Amino acid sequence: MNGVEPGTPCWTDLATPGLDDARRFYPELFGWTGQISPEPDAGGYTVFRKDGKAVAGAGPPGTPDQVPVWSTYVATDDADLVATRVEAAGGQVVVSPFDVAQQGRMAVLADPAGAVFSVWQPMAMRGAELYNAPGAMCWNELVTPDPEGAKEFYALVFGWHPEERPVGPVAYTGWRCGARIVAGMLPRAEPLPEDLPAYWAVYFAVEDADATAARATELGGTILVPPRDNPAGRSAALRDLSGALFSVSTLR
Known part of the structure; x- marks a missing residue:
């Protein structure tokens, strides 16, 4: 895969019922601009940019009872294989691997103590375009x-x-x-x-x-x-x- 090496955090996004509030709060705090996806099934998913570069995202919660949370995405070249390893190691597959349009393939997982994280197998979207800089x-x-x-x-x-x-x-x-x-x-x-x-x-x-x-x-x-x-x-x-x-x- 190109871009971030497998096993490296590559993206973060916010799942929140307060999406409109998030679109106001974070740009004011970090100097971000927001780009809302026009896709009908994207639920208003917003990509935040800093100096024109993608740094994070925000969208609605996956389930009605999901608490608002920032998620860590770890890059992989095989999301399905990672999900299999998680189950074998005593973790949980919260959301089975699925394609996100033509952007990539992801899964939501949890370790045995309950810490939730995601994996991202990139296609068109490689992950964040800016790291270790203010607002990233x-x-x-x-x-x-x-x-x-x-x-x-x-x-x-x-x-x-x-x-x-x-x-x-x-x-x-x-x-x-x-x-x-x-x-x-x-x-x-x-x-x-x-x-x-x-x-x-x-x-x-x-x-x-x-x-x-x-x-x-x-x-x-x-x-x-x-x-x-x-x-x-x-x-x-x-x-x-x-x-x-x-x-x-x-x-x-």
Whole structure:
């Protein structure tokens, strides 16, 4: 496949019942522009762009009871094979592999602790066109109560190799895919709410995490974890108007 290497996060999108609110909130926060799909069966799916480059998407929830959530998509050259591996490793196929028009083939999956993620087998749409720049996805991180189980699961599914990385008192794990660390993992801890037992966090790069957090509250969002320093930079965890969790980071 061309573009992002298999096993690497390549896209993120928001499933939300508050699609109109999202189309206002995120462009105000990140300087995005939105392009709504004209396809009748797309449900108003919107591709957000930064400086003309695709960085993220947003659409309606897949089911009426789905909570608003930002999803991490991992690139693959065979979505069906990944789904088979997920089941064999003790995970769950939430939505079986299916084609998204001529754009690509995807599946929605969950690890044994319940963290939901997606895979993307690209066709016309390769994934995000901008990374690690203000307004673009810069990191993906698994937060889980079962790090040891996750190490076994993601090694079987994606061939990831866990590498322990010193981050103060926290046991932080980097996921190595080939020559690169492509994502991270840390144990679930306070002040995260109980309704988030295991999940994949999506980080967007910003020029100033403090200013972005303040602006999010002005736009009607909330601060879940206030800005604080870490080895990678300065980060904050936020919620949008519908309650979807996302994080921002000022990169060093």
